[in-house]
Amino acid sequence: MRVCTVPRVRKPSCWRSTAEGNVPDAAWDRLAAADAIIFGAPTYMGSVSWQFKKFADTSSKPWFSQLWKDKLAAGFTNSASMNGDKLSTLHDLFTLAMQHSMIWAGIGMLPSNAKAAQRNDINYLGSFAGLMAQSPSDSTPDEGPLPGDLETAKAFGQRIAQAARRWKAGAG
DSSP: OEEEEEOSSSOOEEEEOOTTOOOOHHHHHHHHHOSEEEEEEEEETTEEOHHHHHHHHHTHHHHHHTTTTTOEEEEEEEESSSSTTHHHHHHHHHHHHHHTTOEEOOOOOOOOOSTTOOTTSTTTTOOSSSEEEEOOTTOOTTTOSOHHHHHHHHHHHHHHHHHHHHHHHTOO
16 A cells, blocks of 8 residues: 655655555654645455555544544545446545545546547546546556556646645635
């Protein structure tokens, strides 16, 4: 699992969890200071991975103090199947954000759903709630997610960064 924050000026900061699913102490401080948090987890068996679930459970400490209240939140997921119950995973991420009193931002892109659409078009998977990506089960990290999903992810990240700047500036 990776934990990333969107700071005011610099590029996003990311940390990897340990093999036991623990997040470094410094990451919690950065999450508290961030203007936005983009939650991400692979979809396993129709839900978030156990590492993300452990992170979510551990986030009860900032929840008690409402440290993430009114921060912008968004989410993404990836699985081997085109559907793979990704929306269920996004709902898990959304629910965590709502429990923390955060403000959720969706993907903000129309789906590629015309007859001429091709697999590598932007938002081919047609998500609105958050970013969905697909990687073939036998692909290496260099082979998946597919180029269209990666371009969708870049546009999604830019959208959230811009929204965070507007939200912080008071223009909501």
